[in-house]
Amino acid sequence: MKPEPGGELIRNNIDDAIDTTQFQNALALIDSNYNIVFVTGQAGTGKSTFIRYLREKGGLNAPVLAPTGVAALNVNGQTIHSFFHIPPRIINPDEIRPLWNRRLFEVLRVLIIDEISMVRADLMDIIEISLRKNTGRYSELFGGVRLIVVGDLFQLPPVIASQVESRYIFSRYKTPHFLSSNCMSTARLGMVELTKVFRQQDLTFLKLLSNIREGNDLTTTISEFNRRCHIGNVEEDGVIILTPDNATAGWINHSRLSRIQSPEHEYEGIIVGQFNIETDRLPAPKNLKLKAGAQVMLTKNDSNHRYVNGTIGVVKELSPQAVIVES
Incomplete structure (x- = not known):
């Protein structure tokens, strides 16, 4: 995922962007009777600009959500799991309970979701059920809330992290994509594809x-x-290297860490509950080795919104009890 340019460039693009027929069609669909409006398009066609327009000039006052912390950060939004207070795992619909902030949902009329290509079918159904239960409008699809979903199905697909998740998804859905969710079978869907490149x-x-x-x-x-x-060693510090597999990434990280001339600290992760560390994905190595000066990526969203899953920083201080990272 590559974020749209920010700041003044976005604001200057807004007025140009909404002059296109496609943007006007998308705005018209939002004012129609569709349950869900899907705005799609390849990179550079103004999808993030469209979200920015809705937020700044559209008068919708709608929450903007995304499936990951980095994606939410790019649109000044919130993760889906954080907004609905749900864990990042397979969820039984019976687990969904009305939240304490029901007032927020009672007045909610529009909800925007970015990077919809990454939203799995089962999560889409959980969103739909949660909206019904929290708005109190049980007989209406999505609890009567209109969804505006933005993204490109040719980009990042939904993550299926284990065999358990794979069996669960493919025993219930035709595909893992949000369009295969149960709720979409009865939804009135409007779609606009943006094709004009602004970047x-x-x-x-x-x-x-x-x-x-x-x-x-x-x-x-x-x-x-x-x-x-690039073929060969990258000597410059701070350069992010993309590799096709975890083994290569691990080798590069180990090599970089060994070059840092400061004491090494090792932290052992604590695993609670039933968790197979041989087959299940861990958010970080069980035995994590760090040094002051090492570049790291945080792999968890902070409840106080100081950082998100994907924030990159540099280790400044280490102690047995804490690690201080500057981003």
């Missing part, structure tokens, strides 16, 4: 992404990406 400074890169997205001219496109791949 003019990235046209070559966007063309390559579009080729990958649509399967066009793949030989030339892959050659262009391979030409930009």
Whole structure:
């Protein structure tokens, strides 16, 4: 996922963007009787700009949610799990209880979800059930709340982290995508695809992404990406390296850590409950080795909103009880 440019560029783009027929069609759909409006388009077509417009000038006063902390940060929003107070795991619909802040849901009329391609079908159904229970409007789909979902189904798919999740999903849904959820079978869906590219400074890169997205001219496109791949050691500190597998990433991280001339601290994770560390994904190594000066990524959202899953920082201080990271 690549965030849209921010600041003044976004604000200057808003007025240009809403002049397009596609943006106007999307705004018209929101004012219609659809339960859910799906705004899609490839990278650079103004999807985040559209969300910014709805927030700044659309007068909707709608919460903006996303499936991950980084995605929520990019749109100044909140994660889906945080908003609905649900854990990041398979949830039985019977577990959903009305929340203490019912007043928020009673006045809720519109909800915006970004990066909808990453929202799994079972989570979409949990969102629908939670909206019914918290608004008190049990007979209405989504509790009468209109959903505006934004994203590109050719980008990141929903995460299926284990065999247990895979069996659960494919025994209940045709695909893991939100469109295969039970609630979508009865929803009135309106859709607009944005096609005009506003990110003019990235046209070559966007063309390559579009080729990958649509399967066009793949030989030339892959050659262009391979030409930009770095082969060999990266000596410069602070550079983020993308690798195809965890083993390579682990080797690079170990190599970088060994070059730091400061004492090493090792922290052992505590596992509570039934958890198979051989097959289940851990958010961090069970035995985590750190040094002051090491670049790290945080893998949990902070309840006080100081950082999110995906925030990158540098270790400043270490003690047996705490690690201080500056982002």
